[in-house]
Amino acid sequence: MSDYILELKGITKIFPGVKALNNVQFQLKPGEVHALMGENGAGKSTFIKVITGVHKAEEGEMFLEGKKVDFKGPRDAQAAGIAAVYQHPTSYPHLTVAENIFMGHEIVKRGMLQWKTMNEEANKLLQQLNADFDSTAEMGTLSVAQQQMVEIAKALSTNAKIIILDEPTAALTKRESEELYRIVDKLKEEGVSIIFISHRFEDMYRLASRVTVFRDSQYIGTYDVNGITNADLIKAMVGREITELFPKPEVKIGKEMLRVENFSRTGYFRNVSFEVHAGEIVGLTGLVGAGRTEVVEAVCGITKPDSGKVYLEGQEIHIHTPSEAMDKGIILLPEDRQKEGLIMSWGLGRNVTLPTISKYAKSGFDNEKKERELSKELLEEVDTKAVDIFQPASSLSGGNQQKVVVAKALSQEMKVVIMDEPTKGVDVGAKAEIYAIMGDLAQKGYAIILISSEMPEILGMADRIIVMCNGRKTGELSREEATQEGILELAMEKGKNAGKEAR
Amino acid sequence: MAGKSGRSINNVPEAPLKKMILSWEGILVVLLVLVNIFCAFYSEFYNLSSLLRQMPIYLAEVFLLLPMAYILVLGEIDISVGSIVCLTATMSCIVCNTGAPFIVVILTALAVGAVCGAVNGFILTRFTELPPMIVTLATQIIFRGIAEVVLGSGGSISATNTEGLILLTGKVGQVPYILFLLVVLAVIFAVVLGKSTFGRRVYAIGTNRLTAHYSGVHVQKIRFIIYTVMGVCSGICGLFLLSSSFGANTTTGKGFEMDAIAMAVFGGISSTGGKGNLAGGIISAFIIVCLRVGLGQRNVHAQVILLILGVLLICAVALPNIIGQARRAVKR
Amino acid sequence: MKEKSLLKKITGSREALLVVILILLFAIVTALSPSFLTPKSLMEVLKNNSVTIIMALGMLCVMLVGGIDISIMSTAALSGMTIGMLLKYEKISNTLLAFVIAIAIGTLCGALIGLIISRADVPPIIATMGFMYIYRAMAYLVSNGGEWAGAATLGNYKDFANKSFLGVNSILWIMIVCYLFFFIFMKWTRTGRKIYAVGSNPNAAEVSGINVKNIKLLVYTMMGFLAGLGGAVHVAVYASAMPDLQQGGEMNVIAACVIGGVSMSGGRGTVLGALLGALILATITRALPLVGVSALWQNMIKGVLILVVVVVNVILQRIADNNALKGREM
């Protein structure tokens, strides 16, 4: 009998044109929580898909409890007791929670699905996870965190011996992450082995006993979590040292640029007021679903607010469409790069120039030469790792995609820049670069609103922090007075000012 | 700027000529030549003058292809155009019979078409949840239904004042006016789609509607404009049909929407949106016209011609995919 | 929690809404023409729209996976015409055999479409448009260029539609069996739920080990099966087979599904919804001549009614969503 419940040796996986994994190895001890880290594009997700049988490796061997196994598809892995919770919830929005949990291993009697039993079983699992929703709820109506919980319930329902969590906390708020930690601890106690992928160091320190690092499709090393420093780990991941993660420059705060007064939209937010000054970075935080994104989307004309006023440089403005906001210099970098920020199948150049194309067009006709020059200039300015401006946005890593989104914003005349979760799913190396760009923009005198759920990011970058809860602004803290605990308290001030308790 | 590595990003495009030859449009041009050679051998009557003489009635449908390409690039579909053609032909015929100046007849056709298109556009932009297919299916029934009501129990109207209509069927030498008009419009539509900022935005909407909206593209406005233009072009089509038959009836333009969509798809414009260009669509329109004329001149059964077109259509879309899959399989 | 249960109520009540619309329609039509609401008349509504009602089931499955099939009536024509000709020239005389042949042809046609769509990645609307021409042309070829198989030549087959088992008309039986089967199949079997899963999130389906391609193949094959059956039913009900039978009828089937709340982008739709949609459409078709709408106006009013039904559906959904938002805690 082997020491390891799962062992992979010499795994190589080739996609057309790319070696996604190059001779990597991995060992998982029974009952341990093992973190798998590395920058985006390092091959973690591909590696997971090899373990779960979604991809088949060209070379290499895999041993489960010492026995060599060869998965032909996801079903084989499932049968062998391996379950994965993927980065993007792989749920079926139109189906119920119970169905999502039991998809693929439904309870069947005489060829008929046993709905009643499945619903009951699902409810039991959900209770174990302290979930606050029913198994007959439709998946699409749940929040991201709740969906994540369903995914975990799904992994549990297969009685898996090995559970793989691929960035489960990326979409979760602090509080929800705590909930997840609790669940993972509980699983560990029950003897389940867990592979945990995350960009967050706090996740790793909190949960894992060992950590394996991948870089550029290669295996770098496996370390004991207690025996490695933060800096060493970053070095292993990035291949170089990062001196300062939050390069917040000292900027003299200028005049008021944007002021929002008594902004309301039924069902999303109510009576939100704030202002931003030139050179200032204002952090807007709160739990997911607190209405942060909705507020700025309404400011930018993407949705319509029911009431409220917006002032730009002291003048009241009326914005009805996104293009009006852009004309006035209010630029939004949307939260979801792939769905809202970029056209993934388009070349980088065209993505960058999409909002501004008519500005340098000659009587409605595109000036392609100028367009190419401009996009090259902007993409180089934010230091995008790209070969040419014609390669599709989908070929870039998350961090570089975010840089393209920034370049797209830079192509416009900016006064106020609103960045919605700019580092979500971005690896640590690229994060630092994005913070640097942010600092740079502030120095140039733009007013910046930074929406983020990541506490260190908010604390590290913002001059002033606005906290929202349940559609209301619950507090405002200066850089000096802000602490993690203080923000959390405001962010969870559920029902304190609201009329009646939810539910 | 911080973290500047001085990395340079290439912004010189590939040689356009090479790209052009290997593209679907390149293949289509070759196919157009082949079809013409084939037809010339197949039918003893197939020559330029017979082609030019027979072309106008087919070309009327090509007017529908032009805006239909935009709609397909948007990732949408309009199956009401055949009915708009019917309604415009009917209304302009009525106006024509009152003895109104011909320019009024033309304006009527365009205006009626524009109104019909705008109705589609209005419903679709107002109720964005509704799929275009079902809305235009309903208006397809409605527009033809209005024509049926207007035409009354005879179901047919005939032009009594044909002076202006005859003008439309005129020719320069052997080349009919309609071909000139079509070429001019085709160039305009193709250039606007391929080279203008408007066209770029249409592709943006068709590829990722949400990103387009976030990037300041007036998604609903553009959709409304395109559906209205679709109506206007249906008006032009209706006008030429009116001039070729000196009348209209309840079956005028029936099934034209499918013909227009088939031409566009054969030309490489994907029905899923964001892909293809009008050059391909127009070449494929001429391939289909030539093939139909050539086969028709040997009196091939109409259903057999449709069968051939059906096979061609599926092959045109399926073969590149199958070849691509095979190539990938071989590489592995 | 409150918002969730409200949303659930709305999505759950889509069918209830349709039932209300149907009852309203019934009430209006009956008020204007009392003879509408008699068992005989209702039976005729079902029988005369049996082809649409049966095929709506297949279209439901196709639309659930985000596809569409506009070739169905050509498939029906090909299978219907084939058995018509076989019966006419006395190659076969057995009614059951005729049904089997028609269904076999339909299934084959559907499978071919499914293969092209699932294996060669051809967009469904394009593939089925091509096959719409192809199968229709084949129906003409089968009919020797345009022969009909009339009542006199169909032998026993034509009596099938008038026979009753246990006091219920045989065509109605076919519908009942189809709907019962699909109701169970879609709700209680793994394969049925896989169809929903593929439509709801194809990528997730792929990852969780569902063979998306085979599911697509399956739904188009089932559609073909029902189209073949529809062709046979058409020949039985009208006692005549013509190569142009049911031309343009595919749009009725699609409209029935959309009215019944089946989403064109996949994932949403129920067997009951498809049935109600088809019944609403059938009632409209039946009612227009009954309530004395002039022949000339019938098409236009039918179109307007379809548009009104789908638009009203959207507006009600919006009102419901809005109410759900208002109910949200702040």
Place this chain on the structure above:
Amino acid sequence: MNKKLVSAILCGAMVLGSVMPAAAAGVGEGQKLAMVVKSAGNAFMELAAGAFKETAEAEGATVEIVYPEAPTADAQIKVLDNLISQDFDAIAISANDVNALQAKLQEAMDAGIKVSSFDSAPNPDSRQIFVNQAGTVEVAQALMDAVLDITGGEGQWAILSATSQAANQNAWIDAMKTIMEEDDKYSKLELVEVAYGDDLPDKSTEQTAALLQNYPDLKVICAPTTVGIGAAAKYLQDNGAECKITGLGLPSEMKEYTGDDKACPYFYLWNMEGLGTLTAYTTMAMVAGDITGAAGDTYTAGELGDYEVVEAADGGTEVILGAPMEFNGENIEEWAEIF
């Protein structure tokens, strides 16, 4: 690349589509004739087309039967364009619309092609002659008398037509209305509605059902269209309705429903094959220069006998095949074998 394969398939399909002519000697020697039917898949048309082809080929002519892709005037225009390109001597057409083909048919005539029409006539300006299956008035008269007879002289009746724009249907319906007004013996008949079944079985059935529900005392439905009469007869017979049907139909389609105790006591049709034959002789005579299509011309149509061109009601000229034939319980078996 892949297109080569496609063109190979194409060639195969086209060879199938072409027909080799047969040679013989007769009136039509060396003539090249085309017949344009209303649409493919119309059994009724096939009878006339078959007879036309057989007759003309027996006389030495080359014949093409051409089918438009859809039963519309637009599709017929495309077909006519093709025919004009091919140097035909004559075109015999059954028009989908009275006026829509005028421009094309005139172009054909200008190109020296003789234009005859049959079954459904285009307007007088777009044809040189119309071979009328039975005089419009004669048909209307026969149908009116049938209605009078079956109703027993009084009561409600309705018409179930094809489409609202079918030229021949409308002509008969108008003629029937005129006859009804002019003669007192029809005064007790009440025409309650003209319904349109669009030549679709389901719509025809729906319309029949609606007629019965709306007019419970309806005594007769008159359907001058083959699809309509078939669908209505099936509906009436299946439901054992009191109401009877008469009209114009194909004996083979109507065999099941015809007889004294059945839904249809009797109905009419002309000799469809005779129509094809007469059209063939008429067309050949025009090409040969024996007639010009003017009123008063006479010619011999093979075994059908001698015919004279007369003025038609619409101002053009026509030849009339003969009176419509009555099919009833006694002769239906026999005729159902023939067509």
